[in-house]
Amino acid sequence: MIQTIEASPDEIYDIELEHSLLEANARLAKENRILLDGHGITGIDIMGAIGSGKTTLIGRLVAKLKDRLGVAVFNGDATTSSDADLIAAQKVPVVQIATVNGCHLDANLVAKALRKIDLDGLRLIFIENIGNLICPAEFPLGSKARVVVVSVTEGQYMVRKHPHMFLGAHLVVINKVDLAEAMNVSVAQLAEDVRILKPDIKVIPTSCKAGTGLDEVAAELLAI
Amino acid sequence: MHEFSIASSIVESVLEFAAKNKIEKILEVRLLVGELMAVEWEQLRFCYGAITRETAMENSSLEIEQVEAAVSCPYCSYRGRPKYWEDALAAFPIVTLQCPQCGMAAESTQGKECAIKTIRYMA
Numbered sequence A: 001m002i003q004t005i006e007a008s009p010d011e012i013y014d015i016e017l018e019h020s021l022l023e024a025n026a027r028l029a030k031e032n033r034i035l036l037d038g039h040g041i042t043g044i045d046i047m048g049a050i051g052s053g054k055t056t057l058i059g060r061l062v063a064k065l066k067d068r069l070g071v072a073v074f075n076g077d078a079t080t081s082s083d084a085d086l087i088a089a090q091k092v093p094v095v096q097i098a099t100v101n102g103c104h105l106d107a108n109l110v111a112k113a114l115r116k117i118d119l120d121g122l123r124l125i126f127i128e129n130i131g132n133l134i135c136p137a138e139f140p141l142g143s144k145a146r147v148v149v150v151s152v153t154e155g156q157y158m159v160r161k162h163p164h165m166f167l168g169a170h171l172v173v174i175n176k177v178d179l180a181e182a183m184n185v186s187v188a189q190l191a192e193d194v195r196i197l198k199p200d201i202k203v204i205p206t207s208c209k210a211g212t213g214l215d216e217v218a219a220e221l222l223a224i
Numbered sequence B: 001m002h003e004f005s006i007a008s009s010i011v012e013s014v015l016e017f018a019a020k021n022k023i024e025k026i027l028e029v030r031l032l033v034g035e036l037m038a039v040e041w042e043q044l045r046f047c048y049g050a051i052t053r054e055t056a057m058e059n060s061s062l063e064i065e066q067v068e069a070a071v072s073c074p075y076c077s078y079r080g081r082p083k084y085w086e087d088a089l090a091a092f093p094i095v096t097l098q099c100p101q102c103g104m105a106a107e108s109t110q111g112k113e114c115a116i117k118t119i120r121y122m123a
């Protein structure tokens, strides 16, 4: 990798660029946010590991809320449309967002999705990010709240292993608590780990299977 | 793998700059990466090497400077380095947003950068 070009020092130049690589996305995210705010819509970015229960949680929340207020869902599934189909069965607007690299959604993709639906009358848009605990943290989408869904099946130390994800989150949902005992995982300890990272964060344990904690999540999201 | 997105974005920006200024050979790109960014440096270098092949950036070196995290606390007005989670038994030091002075929720003021600082080229 060593460069062996013959050059006298006066032919080599250094230039200060100070060019931010995340700025383009941040700017688009801000535009999305302005558009959403203008329509009185709260965008909610749902992040979390593969299989933590993001789709199931969104489906449960949609079922609870859709008769009371306008709800839409953006689904960033990398490969299939099975996730989107599941929610579309509830007769709410769903946009499937296919990513190029299967890594994370970005503000540009969300902007395109926003152009696909009628925003009038909507109150909430759930944006399911790609199942990935590392990438999405750096790419804001323009949502008002970022929710991280972790599940007890990811083990006792998953918060410590992926601290970055939690630093930018507004709400953490610890899902699949019905399996906590079988997994030998302490939900209280997981919640404590999150609070060590970010003391003011709200942590809500849920079981999408048993239906526990879901009313609390819905109330929290509507209060944002 | 957001390292790929970041590497692509570096290469795109630098090549655009090079084309505009008629620069034929880029020797080095210096990046600033914040401590709060989950960027894996080795992966970033790997992607960079792959994407720059057969461009004006081929064989250029990618230098990465870390920008330390800093926080400020709205409760006790502490400003400075963050508190680290010492006993997390993790492979790397974990930055928290807990105020080192009063334990309440602090806000990050530095450490989320991801920017090209300088480039070195031959003209």
Ligand SMILES: Nc1nc2c(ncn2[C@@H]2O[C@H](COP(=O)(O)OP(=O)(O)OP(=O)(O)O)[C@@H](O)[C@H]2O)c(=O)[nH]1
Pocket: A048, A049, A050, A051, A052, A053, A054, A055, A056, A057, A083, A130, A131, A175, A176, A177, A178, A179, A206, A207, A208, A209, A210
């Ligand atoms: N026991 C139990 N299973 C759950 C719970 N929530 C979700 N699951 C199951 O976990 C599996 C994964 O759920 P999904 O909602 O598809 O997870 P996801 O996070 O959307 O997954 P990806 O989009 O693939 O990343 C499914 O089989 C769900 O039925 C829960 O609270 N308890």
Ligand SMILES: [Mg+2]
Pocket: A054, A055, A056, A083, A128
């Ligand atoms: Mg899903």
Ligand SMILES: [Zn+2]
Pocket: B073, B074, B075, B076, B077, B078, B099, B100, B101, B102, B103, B104
């Ligand atoms: Zn303080």
